[in-house]
Amino acid sequence: MKILWDFDGTLFDTYPAYTDILYAVMEAKKDKHDISSQLKISFTHAIKHFELSDEQVNFFFDKESQMHPSLTPPFHHLREILSYSELNVIMTHKPRNEVEQILQYYGMEIYFQDMIAGDDGYPRKPDPASYQVLQDRYGIDLVIGDREIDILPAKALGIKSCLFQNQAPCADYYLSSYEEFFDTLILEK
Known part of the structure; x- marks a missing residue:
């Protein structure tokens, strides 16, 4: 995935x-x-x-x-999912250097193949431009975010979406914790 x-x-x-x-x-x-x-x-x-x-x-x-x-720890069971997935990319409004600093602090930079960050010049979410770039490069199967603006670009591009700790009625899947990932998403695949 x-x-x-x-x-x-x-x-x-x-x-x-x-x-x-x-x-x-x-x-x-x-x-x-x-x-x-x-x-x-x-x-x-x-x-x-x-x-x-x-x-x-x-x-x-x-x-x-x-x-x-x-002060910004990774969510529990995240490493297992990142290890399982075929490819992981990030799209964030956060500046690249701040993201890289956090990833390096937790030794998690090895799990991500690419990133579009807030200072890369793309329009802000929910504009789908940055998602389209990552979709064209990698053929994304799933977008996971915690807010509606994170998954609206996925919906616009026809990519499956998952909301994390948010029950807004617009996603294909919902997770309240990453312990549920394998039961919710992998079994339905």
Whole structure:
């Protein structure tokens, strides 16, 4: 199976750390659960929802870029899936150097053959342009993401999709943990 992965919230559990940063940016004036929920839609959505200033957004990105990789661990059982799949690629809005730093910290760079990152010049999701490039290169079988904007490009290109820890009614498959991967996806293949 050839899999295109989203990064934040799909491969690595980054939302708790991002929530803490945004909580600090807003000087603890908002509920952490609400912050996390808004971030799960998209960072752009959270900026608009909380009416963040440019200064606050810049502060967030500055703190995020300084975050130690130990604050963003991979999800449990991820290595088994990455080892099983024929090919793994990443499409993320995150800057390439931040992704590479996290992958190297956990020794997981060996599992990925390619990546399109946020600073590679492609339009942001849900635009399918970056997915089309990876599809043309590798013939992707499945896209896994944690938000609707991660799988909408897959739907536009006719690629099977899976939502991780999200039950929005738009995916072909759903996983609440990677322990379920083999039962849910492999047996149906």
